[in-house]
Amino acid sequence: MKNTYLLFLITLSFTACKQEAARSDAYGNFEATTILISAEANGQLTAFPIEEGQKIKAGQFLGLVDTTLLHLQREQVRAQIGTLPAKLRNSLAEIEVLDRQQDNLERERDRVARLVEKKAATPKQFDDLNGELTVLKQRIQAVRSNTNTANGAILAEKQPMLAQMALLDEQIRRAYLYSPATGTVLTKMAQAGEMVGIGSPLFRLGQLDTMRLRAYTSSNQLQNVSLGQKVEVLVDEGQEAYRQLSGTISWIAAQAEFTPKTIQTKEDRVNLVYAFEVLVPNPEGKLKIGMPAEVNFASSSSQATNQ
Structure with a gap:
């Protein structure tokens, strides 16, 4: 009986030592890189x-915010630009009349000049015509200057209108929602038909092809x-x-930081540890956010069972 009890103690001690030796170097949970996608336009979410759980690719069309008002505003600006040529002032007819008057005065002046030479007209008449x-x-120069100034002001209206059209084009472009990256839809926060504004969260995208294991280890293990x-x-x-x-x-x-509450026992949680992250490929999607895992810095572990 004594020998049996002694053998039991030895076996128990050996098992405890083996379990202690089998502990991994670090423990943690899987996380994923997530992107919060928000609306960039104001209006009704007409399509979403x-x-x-759906997998989407970078550049894939995901939704549309109503652009009816933006298109109407754009057409209004386009129409305003189209009316500018009709506003341009044409002073050619007025200048043509003045040119005829000038020709007549010049002929009259030349005639009076000849009469002055013959003493048939006074120098004052000649000076008055000049x-x-x-x-x-x-007057002709003033008409031309005023016309150029007026037409320049009208044409200057075109540039701000073109800038306004460019702004509307950009707002229309932002109303179309495309995926910024490849990933999986984790949370959908809006539905088609709802009103959204700039900055309203629409959905959260997770990149699950490669998971991040955030684990914690002691300062001694950190040396490795x-x-x-x-x-x-x-x-x-x-x-x-x-x-x-x-x-x-x-x-x-x-x-260093205190061990998170999710790691190991109460005694372990009061110890100071260092956090680190491990990138783990997840091509089959079996690794999930929050799933626990262990890390060994050695190349192999007697705990592992290769499947």
Whole structure:
């Protein structure tokens, strides 16, 4: 009986030591890079044909905010631009009349000049005609200057109108919603027919092809960690088995923190640890957000069961 009890204690002690030795180097949970997609236009969401869990590609059309008012405003500006040529002032007829008057005065002046030479007219008559010619030339110049100024002001209206059309074109473009990246729709926050505004959240996109495992390890274990290092990642598979995956360390915290409450026992949670992240490929989509996992810095682990 004593020998049996002694054998039981030895076996229990050996099992406890083996379990302690089998503990992994770090523990954590999977996260994913998410993008919150928001509306860039005001109006009714007329189309939004996506569903939660749907995989979408970068550049894929996702929805449309009503652009009716924007198109009407654009046509209004276009019509205003079309009326500008009709507003241009044409002074050619007026200048032509003044030119005829100038020709007549010049002929009369030349005739009076000949009469002055023959003493048949006075120098004053000649000077008066020259004065009238000077005034007429100034009038012609003033008409031309005023016409150019008026037409310049009318043509200057065109540039702001073109800028307004460009602004409306950009607002119309932003009313069409396209996916900025490839990923999976995690949460849909709006439905077709609802009114949305600039900045209104529409859905959250998750990039699940590569998951981020945020794990925690002690300062002693951190000495074996470096950026770009390949590590072994273990995820639960069944009651006791693990599925072995390969990951790459992409980030290491520069400051220690208390272990998160989700990690290990109460005693473990009061210890200071360092956070780090491991990028793990997820081509089959089996890894889920929040799923727990373990990390071993060594190249292999006796815990792993390759499937």
